[in-house]
Amino acid sequence: MMYLKSAYEIRDKYLRKDMLPTIFCPGCGIGSVLQFTLRAIDDLGLSQDEIVWVSGIGCSSRVPGFVNFDGLHTTHGRALAFATGIKLTNPDLRIIAFMGDGDSAAIGGNHLIHAIRRNLDVTVILINNFTYGMTGGQVAPTALKGLRGTTAPYGQFENPFDIAQLAVSAGANYVARWTVYNYIQGINSIKKALQKEGFSLVEFLSPCPVSFGRRNRMKTAPELIRWYQKITVPLAKAKKMKPEELEGKIVIGEFVDRDRPGLVKEYREYIKRAKKMMGWEQ
Amino acid sequence: MKYPFPVGKSDFIQGDEAIARAAILAGCRFYAGYPITPASEIFEAMALYMPLVDGVSIQMEDEIGSIAAIIGASWAGTKAMTATSGPGFSLMQENLGYAVMTETPIVVVNMMRGGPSTGQPTFPAQGDMMQAIWGTHGDHMLIVLSPSTVQETFELTIRAFNLAEKYRTPVVILGDAELAHMRERVYIPNPDEIEVVYRKLPANEEEAKLPFGDPHGDGVPPMPIFGKGYRTYVTGLTHDESGHPRTVEPEVHQKLIGRIFRKILGHKDEIISYETFELDDAEIAIVTTGIVSRSAIRAVKMLRERGVKAGLLKLNTIWPFDFGMIEELAERVRKIYVPEMNMGQLYHLVREGANGKAEVELISKIGGEVHTPMEIVKRVVG
Numbered sequence: 001m002m003y004l005k006s007a008y009e010i011r012d013k014y015l016r017k018d019m020l021p022t023i024f025c026p027g028c029g030i031g032s033v034l035q036f037t038l039r040a041i042d043d044l045g046l047s048q049d050e051i052v053w054v055s056g057i058g059c060s061s062r063v064p065g066f067v068n069f070d071g072l073h074t075t076h077g078r079a080l081a082f083a084t085g086i087k088l089t090n091p092d093l094r095i096i097a098f099m100g101d102g103d104s105a106a107i108g109g110n111h112l113i114h115a116i117r118r119n120l121d122v123t124v125i126l127i128n129n130f131t132y133g134m135t136g137g138q139v140a141p142t143a144l145k146g147l148r149g150t151t152a153p154y155g156q157f158e159n160p161f162d163i164a165q166l167a168v169s170a171g172a173n174y175v176a177r178w179t180v181y182n183y184i185q186g187i188n189s190i191k192k193a194l195q196k197e198g199f200s201l202v203e204f205l206s207p208c209p210v211s212f213g214r215r216n217r218m219k220t221a222p223e224l225i226r227w228y229q230k231i232t233v234p235l236a237k238a239k240k241m242k243p244e245e246l247e248g249k250i251v252i253g254e255f256v257d258r259d260r261p262g263l264v265k266e267y268r269e270y271i272k273r274a275k276k277m278m279g280w281e282q
Numbered sequence: 283m284k285y286p287f288p289v290g291k292s293d294f295i296q297g298d299e300a301i302a303r304a305a306i307l308a309g310c311r312f313y314a315g316y317p318i319t320p321a322s323e324i325f326e327a328m329a330l331y332m333p334l335v336d337g338v339s340i341q342m343e344d345e346i347g348s349i350a351a352i353i354g355a356s357w358a359g360t361k362a363m364t365a366t367s368g369p370g371f372s373l374m375q376e377n378l379g380y381a382v383m384t385e386t387p388i389v390v391v392n393m394m395r396g397g398p399s400t401g402q403p404t405f406p407a408q409g410d411m412m413q414a415i416w417g418t419h420g421d422h423m424l425i426v427l428s429p430s431t432v433q434e435t436f437e438l439t440i441r442a443f444n445l446a447e448k449y450r451t452p453v454v455i456l457g458d459a460e461l462a463h464m465r466e467r468v469y470i471p472n473p474d475e476i477e478v479v480y481r482k483l484p485a486n487e488e489e490a491k492l493p494f495g496d497p498h499g500d501g502v503p504p505m506p507i508f509g510k511g512y513r514t515y516v517t518g519l520t521h522d523e524s525g526h527p528r529t530v531e532p533e534v535h536q537k538l539i540g541r542i543f544r545k546i547l548g549h550k551d552e553i554i555s556y557e558t559f560e561l562d563d564a565e566i567a568i569v570t571t572g573i574v575s576r577s578a579i580r581a582v583k584m585l586r587e588r589g590v591k592a593g594l595l596k597l598n599t600i601w602p603f604d605f606g607m608i609e610e611l612a613e614r615v616r617k618i619y620v621p622e623m624n625m626g627q628l629y630h631l632v633r634e635g636a637n638g639k640a641e642v643e644l645i646s647k648i649g650g651e652v653h654t655p656m657e658i659v660k661r662v663v664g
Contacts (some may be wrong), residue, residue: 015517049511054354065515065527070508072357073517075380076351081347085354085362086508088338089312093358093509111350114343269336274333278405280284 003039003187005033014038014048016068023062027178027213027221029206030060030127034182036204037096037125040190051094054083056108058100059134059208060127077108080114080115083122084263091264094194095121101128101142105161109141112163116170119198121262125190126163126201129208137211144231144248148215167201168256174200175255179228180207189254197243205232205250283473286334290472297435297461298365300468302327304439305363309469309478310389311337312362314348316370319403320462321393324365338521345370349377356386357516359507361443363482365391365606367459368410370402371417378452379418380518382542384581385494385503387446387481389439391455393462396650405650406458408572408623412630414454415601422541423546425553426601430575432466438598444479445553447455449545450502456600459624460573460652481505484512494538495523499565501545546602549550555598556607560586564593567615567640569608569632571597573652574621580655581621585662600628608635612642620663621645621653 024030041051051069053060057076064071070093074082079097087095104112104126115122131149132138139149139156142163146155164177174196176189186204193200207213207224218224235253238246261269275281285295287303295303301324305313313332325339332339342348342608345366352362366374373664381388394410395615401453405548410417414426425445429435435457442453465516482504487495490506493514497503503523506512511613519527520535528534546553556622561567575596585592595611608631612618618640620629629644636642645661 052508065517068513070513071515072354075376075518078346078350079378081342081350082354084340085312085314085351086358088340089358089360090509110343111347139331171521271333273338278334281335
């Protein structure tokens with residue numbers, strides 16, 4: 001599958017012109033992932049009026065402001081809790097949560113785990129750039145050991161979170177991870193995710209040359225992308241590798257694709273059960 | 283419509299239960315909560331009732347998530363509530379500010395218990411009044427209501443929803459552990475006996491394009507809820523009338539915050555409610571709110587029996603605050619007493635209102651017991 005529509009056509013159809021230019025720095029990957037997401041929406045023929053974009057705080061969380069949809073730009077880490085209220089109130093709405101790694105896995109970690117546990121019907125597009133870009137390059141909980149940030153200037157000494165694996169363990173219906181250069185796989189994954197009942201998450205390794213790369217001897221996006229090529233291992237290959245060989249590597253691919261009932265369906269059943277148990281309905 | 287509890291008749295129920303029933307009668311169809319003493323019974327009643335009225339009741343991972351979920355639900359078009367006590371209320375503060383900034387109608391109940399920290403979970407207190415008013419960061423304006431009986435708890439809950447919807451604002455109900463668990467006779471009206479308000483929706487495309495504007499001149503913009511094709515963008519960043527972030531222009535911030543203040547303060551006579559008892563010829567005024575008012579009424583009677591011309595001003599709304607009314611009161615009484623279950627919070631508001639026209643004395647009591655009438659009488663007669 002190729003995605004041949006011009007980027008201008010996608011831009012003109014889906015972005016709020018009066019909000020451009022974006023706040024993103026040169027070399028930033030968020031714009032690419034946004035384009036993947038919009039191409040997936042376009043390809044599926046989804047209506048702009050049936051989708052709500054939700055986000056927390058951070059560079060990637062500014063995305064709902066640039067797209068011409070309903071959008072809720074909320075507080076740091078809490079996007080999925082807000083999304084819970086929107087989705088359960090109006091299940092006809094499709095929800096895209098555009099999140100960063102610090103936003104989703106640090107301050108919002110608990111909401112992420114529990115939204116997945118509930119199998120909340122939402123598609124998370126997750127920008128993982130190993131850093132807090134907006135506040136100037138502090139280390140994120142995804143940062144691999146040894147990577148530098150302003151709050152670990154001598155190299156990260158903590159263990160990193162693997163968000164995709166976390167999502168699989170917590171019970172998500174669909175989880176994939178790519179880098180911004182896997183654009184066809186990325187768009188295909190977002191398309192799958194958007195059609196899923198329950199929780200779906202597509203994580204992207206996304207360059208942040210200004211806040212992250214420059215502190216780690218990768219001042220430009222191409223350098224970061226070459227680094228991704230070095231540290232990523234496709235899932236099929238990873239399965240044949242020993243754990244010590246995978247040390248410091250990041251596995252990419254489609255980790256899970258299953259169809260457990262989503263929260264909306266479970267709650268509808270719960271309402272039926274309640275009415276039956278109270279003798280209101282047969 | 284069928285209700286999961288009797289309507290049009292009286293019942294003998296707890297304050298927590300009264301809040302749940304009132305919320306459902308006011309049209310609330312989304313509840314998100316997290317267990318906490320002494321507010322859990324509100325959640326438990328909602329959990330029982332909500333599915334039966336096709337509403338949602340969901341247990342979130344914490345109170346931050348609870349208030350977040352109800353804000354989301356409100357933007358999706360329904361009336362929504364959460365309830366908690368001190369520790370949970372502290373966790374909610376950031377998103378309470380988000381609701382102020384995004385002008386989201388929600389109702390947040392805080393059944394106060396002794397604090398700070400875990401404090402006295404099962405005992406009443408009034409230590410969160412200043413937090414309810416000033417707890418979230420930045421310049422903000424919201425409405426805080428304070429009932430003193432289970433019947434009032436029921437009525438003020440309905441009023442809380444109506445005010446939230448009418449002014450597109452969060453409303454806080456401050457109860458306490460005593461009201462939460464005390465059972466009293468409450469009249470649960472028929473739905474047609476209750477006035478129920480729903481938010482203004484955009485009348486046309488033009489209004490929908492200004493979700494944070496002021497097309498009607500009352501400071502309250504119509505709310506273009508999600509899923510109607512309005513493509514509304516809502517942010518906690520300082521934003522212009524269309525909702526676009528504009529964070530570096532002082533005048534945009536001044537205009538937005540100015541209107542959020544104006545829409546409440548400009549209607550404060552409508553929002554503020556209070557009751558008086560024997561106040562017309564009083565030389566000694568007692569100003570109270572919440573559970574302590576019950577002892578204060580008795581204290582006024584006892585003082586009158588002793589020949590002291592005492593009267594009571596009982597505040598049902600504690601924010602916005604009518605400083606002018608207190609000043610007028612201070613001009614015609616000798617002294618004002620403020621009994622409250624904290625180290626002095628309402629006292630500071632009353633003293634500011636009195637503006638030196640009368641002496642104001644705090645009758646503070648903490649530890650989890652409500653003032654006895656005699657404790658108030660003794661302080662007044664010396």
